[in-house]
Amino acid sequence: CIYINDEPADMFGKVMTIRDELIPVYFKLCTDVPLQTVDALVQRLAGVTVEDTHMSLFANPDNPRDTKASLARIIVARYYGETIAAETEESWNKQFRDKEKPQEIETVNVKPNKLIDLVGAHFDLSRSEARRLISQKGVKVDDVVVEDELMVLKKSALVQVGKRRFVKFKI
Structure with missing residues (x-):
């Protein structure tokens, strides 16, 4: 709509x-x-x-x-x-x-945490929705597809969810 x-x-x-x-x-x-x-x-x-x-x-x-x-x-x-x-x-x-990243990407300060929790919280998704996105290869960390839903983000990274949602998690 x-x-x-x-x-x-x-x-x-x-x-x-x-x-x-x-x-x-x-x-x-x-x-x-x-x-x-x-x-x-x-x-x-x-x-x-x-x-x-x-x-x-x-x-x-x-x-x-x-x-x-x-x-x-x-x-x-x-x-x-x-x-x-x-x-x-x-x-x-x-x-x-052209598959370029947006010029303006939101930066969020966070503590080291499981990627599934960061994605869920920042993109307003339930834990099961975040898990589904990860299992369907819809989440990338620094341009690398994530397949491990238990991955812990320990350093700053650019996270892409789907084709057009980006956030920079700063640890």
């Missing part, structure tokens, strides 16, 4: 996760892109070459990922302005497309 008061990064990310077949629906309901252009876009996504005067809105109208990025930028711009939309897209591309 995408809310109009979501943070720009959350809004952008949620649009990027919609199913490809919903792209035209979102364009029709959430943007001012002319319906003729949306119809042409649907045809382009299906592999039919169609020209439309508004196709310049899209970086690569033949690629669903790029089309969703254009949709996300348009929606974020509607609520936060073009500058923030462009910054959000750039940040999203760095983190997800």
Whole structure:
């Protein structure tokens, strides 16, 4: 569910996760892109070459990922302005497309503790949710996948939970 008061990064990310077949629906309901252009876009996504005067809105109208990025930028711009939309897209591309870490990562001072407890407490997860994430290889410490749920964090480390949540635990 995408809310109009979501943070720009959350809004952008949620649009990027919609199913490809919903792209035209979102364009029709959430943007001012002319319906003729949306119809042409649907045809382009299906592999039919169609020209439309508004196709310049899209970086690569033949690629669903790029089309969703254009949709996300348009929606974020509607609520936060073009500058923030462009910054959000750039940040999203760095983190997800280019696999870079975010520039600003929260640092938390902690005492040596089990990773499962630190992850659970900091990311507001139950112990069983943290255990499940670790067992499914969804937690990394300094870019290394953690498989031992009993691992004790004894030195400062960058911890990644999932694809986009990072925290620097400082011991």
